Amino acid sequence: xxxxxxxxxxxxxxxxxxxxxxxxxxxxxxxxxxxxxxxxxxxxxxxxxxxxxxxxxxxxxxxxxxxxxxxxxxxxxxxxxxxxxxxxxxxxxxxxxxxxxxxxxxxxxxxxxxxxxxxxxxxxxxxxxxxxxxxxxxxxxxxxxxxxxxxxxxxxxxxxxxxxxxxxxxxxxxxxxxxxxxxxxxxxxxxxxxxxxxxxxxxxxxxxxxxxxxxxxxxxxxxxxxxxxxxxxxxxxxxxxxxxxxxxxxxxxxxxxxxxxxxxxxxxxxxxxxxxxxxxxxxxxxxxxxxxxxxxxxxxxxxxxxxxxxxxxxxxxxxxxxxxxxxxxxxxxxxxxxxxxxxxxxxxxxxxxxxxxxxxxxxxxxxxxxxxxxxxxxxxxxxxxxxxxxxxxxxxxxxxxxxxxxxxxxxxxxxxxxxxxxxxxxxxxxxxxxxxxxxxxxxxxxxxxxxx
Numbered sequence: 001x002x003x004x005x006x007x008x009x010x011x012x013x014x015x016x017x018x019x020x021x022x023x024x025x026x027x028x029x030x031x032x033x034x035x036x037x038x039x040x041x042x043x044x045x046x047x048x049x050x051x052x053x054x055x056x057x058x059x060x061x062x063x064x065x066x067x068x069x070x071x072x073x074x075x076x077x078x079x080x081x082x083x084x085x086x087x088x089x090x091x092x093x094x095x096x097x098x099x100x101x102x103x104x105x106x107x108x109x110x111x112x113x114x115x116x117x118x119x120x121x122x123x124x125x126x127x128x129x130x131x132x133x134x135x136x137x138x139x140x141x142x143x144x145x146x147x148x149x150x151x152x153x154x155x156x157x158x159x160x161x162x163x164x165x166x167x168x169x170x171x172x173x174x175x176x177x178x179x180x181x182x183x184x185x186x187x188x189x190x191x192x193x194x195x196x197x198x199x200x201x202x203x204x205x206x207x208x209x210x211x212x213x214x215x216x217x218x219x220x221x222x223x224x225x226x227x228x229x230x231x232x233x234x235x236x237x238x239x240x241x242x243x244x245x246x247x248x249x250x251x252x253x254x255x256x257x258x259x260x261x262x263x264x265x266x267x268x269x270x271x272x273x274x275x276x277x278x279x280x281x282x283x284x285x286x287x288x289x290x291x292x293x294x295x296x297x298x299x300x301x302x303x304x305x306x307x308x309x310x311x312x313x314x315x316x317x318x319x320x321x322x323x324x325x326x327x328x329x330x331x332x333x334x335x336x337x338x339x340x341x342x343x344x345x346x347x348x349x350x351x352x353x354x355x356x357x358x359x360x361x362x363x364x365x366x367x368x369x370x371x372x373x374x375x376x377x378x379x380x381x382x383x384x385x386x387x388x389x390x391x392x393x394x395x396x397x398x399x400x401x402x403x404x405x406x407x408x409x410x411x412x413x414x415x416x417x418x419x420x421x422x423x424x425x426x427x428x429x430x431x432x433x434x435x436x437x438x439x440x441x442x443x444x445x446x447x448x449x450x451x452x
Contacts, residue, residue: 009172013164020160025153033125033143037112039065040127040139044110047137048129065141072100072136103128104136114143182211186218193222196229243285246278288419291350295426302344302430309339309380309451312349313371316356329360332370339373341380341451347427348451352382354420355447359386364444380451391439399437400425424449 023031043065047053053071062069099113110129116122123143131137192200201219253271257263263271294300313333323329341348352371359369364387372383391399400421428435428449435449 009168009175010165013168017157017161017164021157025150025157028150028153033114036125036141036143040067040112040125040141043067043139044127044129044137047131053131053137068140070138070140071131072104072138073134099126099128100136100138103138179211182215186211186215189218189222193225199226243282246281249278250275285419288423292419292423292426295423295430302347304342305345306340306342307345309341309348309373309382310335310337312345313352313373316349316353317371319353320356320360323360327367329367329369331356332368333372335373339375339380343431343451344427347431351424351427351449352384354424355384358420358447359384359445362386362388362445364388378452381448382451383446383448385444385446387444390441390443390445391437392441396437396439 043061046061047058050057058069058071061067099115103111108128108130110127112125112127114123114125116124124140125143126138126140128136128138189200200222253274257268257271313335317331317333320329320331324331356369356371363369366387368387370383370385372381372385374381374383424447425435431451433449433451435447437445437447439445
């Protein structure tokens with residue numbers, strides 16, 4: 001990186017020096033002649049713009065542009081304007097005289113000629129214009145040789161080139177350090193991240209805003225990757241626990257049935273029921289993992305249809321009758337009218353079921369769970385409220401992540417798999433529904449979403 005910056009600066013300096021060499025030395029005479037030609041053109045345009053040309057006006061033009069001006073008529077009479085300028089040789093040489101005769105007889109309105117002036121040892125540029133039918137004006141300017149100036153510029157250029165290359169090397173060194181050092185550090189940190197070391201830091205001191213922004217962005221990305229990796233490990237540990245526990249119980253009760261031949265029918269059926277329950281728990285867990293994977297990969301399509309939300313809720317509550325009877329849970333739902341909505345029926349049922357499971361697992365000692373459905377003008381709000389210990393404010397933003405609500409300590413749920421809130425989030429976002437949570441410590445938690 002450092003050598004690239006250095007090479008770039010030297011190449012750029014070389015290009016600038018080459019450009020200066022061409023413009024100030026190689027093409028100096030060409031540009032000088034071009035400049036003098038433009039002067040003649042500008043002066044001739046001013047003369048032609050006048051309806052009547054007087055001697056004083058021609059003197060002013062000649063003085064302004066440093067020219068010599070001669071006026072000829074068909075009778076070849078000559079008036080020389082600004083004759084005190086050195087190099088006024090209109091008509092002094094045979095070449096000049098031949099050009100004057102040629103132009104007057106040619107019928108052209110303007111022409112230009114450059115010839116060697118042996119009298120003054122330089123070149124002379126002459127422009128002829130036809131002012132009126134019998135009036136011809138010739139403007140001439142001498143082009144002084146610039147060889148001595150070019151020699152001086154060449155000598156000066158060599159010193160300039162050495163100084164510029166020296167400055168480029170020094171500046172390139174410091175710039176390369178400013179640019180390459182933080183980038184090298186960022187690159188090394190990226191390699192550490194690639195090896196799984198999420199403690200590597202991208203923060204670096206740099207005076208370049210873009211590099212500062214890059215390092216800050218990568219630092220934030222690393223923190224998020226670290227959280228994701230931690231959640232992934234937690235997920236694997238928790239899923240492994242959820243799989244291992246029922247499998248262990250299934251194996252244990254199956255061995256009991258196999259080893260104890262004289263078991264009573266009641267005892268055997270009890271063992272078989274436990275095996276069936278644990279098998280159902282495994283099925284739920286696998287289905288939740290598959291559902292979540294499909295939804296997050298967006299490989300499923302919503303089946304939007306109109307249905308009665310009240311009917312769906314009442315059917316879901318029937319699944320909790322065993323908890324109501326055996327464990328004295330209290331489910332509060334007081335709606336008495338049909339509520340028709342348009343959504344994916346199966347997915348909305350899954351959302352409400354998962355929210356109720358979450359409330360069951362974390363409600364208070366009164367075992368009370370409240371479900372409210374509020375009809376508004378253009379939306380329906382569904383609320384699920386428990387009376388548990390509440391959620392810390394610092395954890396609110398993370399409860400929708402897989403297993404995060406267990407506070408990183410696995411708790412075997414009475415219902416569900418620990419993936420419920422993550423599934424809820426994915427379904428609601430696929431519907432573009434607003435959702436959220438409100439919680440107070442030692443009072444309870446309210447989950448809600450809006451059906452629009």
